[in-house]
Structure formats: structure tokens, C-alpha cells
Amino acid sequence: MAAGMVGLYIPLFNLTFHSLFLSLVIQFAKRDSLKVIASGGSDEKVAFMKEIRVDIAFNYKTTKTSEVLVKGSPINVYVPSFGHGDQARLIVVQLLEQCTPTSSLGLMNVMTKEIKMYGFVMTSILPKYRSAFYMEIPELLASNELIFKEELMKGLEGAGEAILVVQKGMNNGKCVVVVADQ
Template sequence: MAPITNGRLIFKEIPSGYPVPGKTTVYDKSSTIDLENAPLKGSILVKTLVLSVDPYLRGKMRAAERESYTPPFFIDEPLYNYGVGKVVRSENPAFHAGDHVYGMLDFAEYFIPKDITKLKVIVRPESTLPYSVYVGAAGMPGQTSYYGWKEYAKPKAGETIFVSTAAGPVGSLVVQLAKQDGLKVIASAGSDEKVKFCKEIGADVAFNYKTTNTAEVLAKEGPINIYWDNVGGPTLEAAIGNSALHGRIIICGFITQYNDEEPYGIKTMRNVLANRLSINGLLVFDHQERYLDEFYEVIPKKLASGEFKYTEDITRGLEKGGEAILEVQKGVNTAKKIIVVADD
């Protein structure tokens, strides 16, 4: 077979503010690949099916020398993130042609991973679940929710939790875990459509933070025993200001700060002392060894049965990947953003 074009989404330039499609990221069709003869050197050839678009990708669009909790993207190299692909060829006994794999995939139609330890064969007894769910509620975002809930929430029936970005893949699963444990749930989201979804999955109080004052809602419906923070900034300030004694704050995202140069100063920090609050930062990979197997045993089954609900916002075509990334950074996506690169 002659070599074929291998489309890739390349990181071209460190952005100032929001990433710009066609400038920060560029869809490139100059690369080719021979599917039958490309040397694998003990690895596998993967056809990319779906890719996850997550807020944290903005933090990887930085100078290589700037340290952070996650490695940077490199100029003129493809972006990468969690995804699902199909094995085309294999020279590794742990993988076979036709296997579906989950893990870190290049933003490319085909690629040969350098580190196959970052890939896991998907065993999918829940065959009704599309593979796209394995980069959302049954993937890293869902794992973030589950691990953080198990590790830091310490929920008690009757307590009150406030979840920001509650219609997203992380927040929506937190809402459902909290209701399962008997908590009152306050949920904020960025559109009336998202607020409706929050109510459908069990939120007792749901509001549009763009049209409703967050601090006023929390003052009326609180105090807050648990705050699940996906945004930082004024929302975190309002949650701290309306916290209960011995409240728990779980910080797993700072979307309001990812594209701003100037950090937001929290004015309610004295409540951390006065109410003896605990604050924990949550990164998913810290807890995989402890909870990964349990997660896959519990969550996909609940999603497949309909006990837990999820939503998706699908972009078709890798060439539109830059626009998908920008949508997530601006918060205009309607649900978990997924790029469908190819059908199975």
C-alpha cells in the first residue's frame, strides 16, 4: 500500500490569552504514513478514533522551560491528550490488531506511540456505551470525580455541596455521586440548557452563574459543607465566604485563570481559619493506583444502565480541533467536548 496522508494538529505558537485556531494550533497534512510497512520497533500502530478536549490543555501551551504539574506541548509537534484508538498493527504481545486502546494519543489520524505503557486495552462489557464515553464520564474526567469524591469529600447524608461547572463531565458526575450519598446539591452552570441538565441529574438548586449572583444563592441555600471547584476566581471566593464549619474544598480546576495573566485575589480567606476549612488540590494521576480498578468496576456499569447520566458535545474532524479547544476555554461548549477523528 502506498503511503497515505496523516493529518495532525500541531502546536505552533505559545498563546497570550486564548489559543487561536490556525495560529496557536495548525492542522497539518504534510505528513504521510505507510500503514503496512511503517517500522514499529516493538510498538503498535494506532488509528485515532476519539480525542478528549479538556480545560487543562491550556496549561500545556507554555514555554518548555516553565515547570508545572503536567509536561508542556512542544512547538511543531502534535498535541496529545486522552483518547481512544484502534490497533492497526502490533509488534507487542500485550496488544493485538483490532484492540481498542485508551490513554495518551497524539492529535493525529495515525501514530506510533513511543511509550505504550500509557495505553490500556479497553475491555467493554458495557457494549452499549460508545467509545467516546471512555474519554468522558468513563475516562479521565469521570476518574477525577470518583477519585476526588472517595479521597477528599468525606460526605455525610444531609450535608450541602456546591458544584461549579456542574454540567461538565467532572461536575455532573460529582452531582450524581453526591445525590447517591444523600447530600443537598447546589449546582452552577453557564447556560440555561446546562442548568436544565443539572436539574435532570438531581441537583436540588441549579442556577446560571452568568445571570444570577453566586454569593447570594450560596448565602440563601448554604452554608456549604463541600465545595467542588472547577473554576477558581470569584466563585471560589463566594464558596469560601459561605462555608460551614469544618467545610471541605476540593480544587480540581481553575478555568477562569487559565487564559489570564493576572491572578485573582481571594478576599474571603479569613474564613479558612475561622471555619477551619480543609482545602485539597486534586490531580487525577495521584490516585490512580488506589482507585482505578474500582472506578472501572463501578462507573461504566452505572453509565450503561442509565443510573448515571452523561452528555457530549461532539466536533467531527481533526481539522476542527483548534476550534474545539477554544470553545472549551471560553466555556461555550454545551457538554463534554470530544473530537471524533474517525469512525471505528
């Protein structure tokens, strides 16, 4: 059983929102009674999301994401995994190109809805949350309070395949390379 890294466990601390869009920390959000909208790239992944009580689960390859998000809105938290520049700032005062009658507002919403953006890096927050993560999460996994799937690759010779499977999004659970049985 792999508890994983502390990373996506952390941003859910101290959140008091009503809905959430993400696909990786569903069960943490549901434990806090948040509404969860989650996407996956296969029907099998969507089925698993439904198994762990996602409110709205959809296959982003076969469903128009914007339509799902409109039905599930408002969305108060979105947890993607992307980025470019370190310690970037996003300051929005007015976006003239968004002020046309045909505009859907887009980034203008950052200003008009007073949206806050937070970034975090594992190395800067790990010391604060590491102990809590390892005290709570392995126990929740062992007690089956958190449901998980693993795909085991045997031996170091399976490491390359494991990386490829994860990069292509072909895994349906946490990909674990088993280097020795104990």
C-alpha cells in the same frame, strides 16, 4: 459514550457531608444523598442540572452567586478547578483585616470554622482509584443510571474547534473528538 477521566470521581470518596457546591460531579454527590448547589453559564446548562436532580441550580452569568450560596448554606464541600503553586499550604491563625464590624469574615472562616483544604493531582492518586473508576463508571453510564450529554466532533480536523468550544465554555456536554467509527 465517554466515561471521562478518573479525576473528579476521586474527591467524593469517604465524604460524609450534607451539602456540596460544584458543577461537575453532581450525580456522584446525589448518589450519596448530598445536597448539591451547581452553577452553569447558560440556561441550557442549568436545565440539564435540574434534569439530573440538582437541589439548587443557577446561571452564574445572570444570578448573584453570593445570594444563592447564602440561601443554600451551609456548604461543606466546594470543588473548583484552579491553582497556582505546587504543594502549597494554607495556614490561617488570625486575619486582623477581617476583624472589623463590617467584615463578612471571608478567610477568617477558614480558621474559626476549622475548614480543611485538600488538593489532589491525577498522577499521584490515579493508581489507587483507576480500577474502581473503570469498573463502576462505564457500567453506570451504559445503564443510564448516570445521565450524560456528549458533543461529537468528527475527525481530527474538528479537534481545534472542540478545544475552543471547551475553553470558551460553549459546550453543553462532554466534548468528544471522534477520529474513527468502529
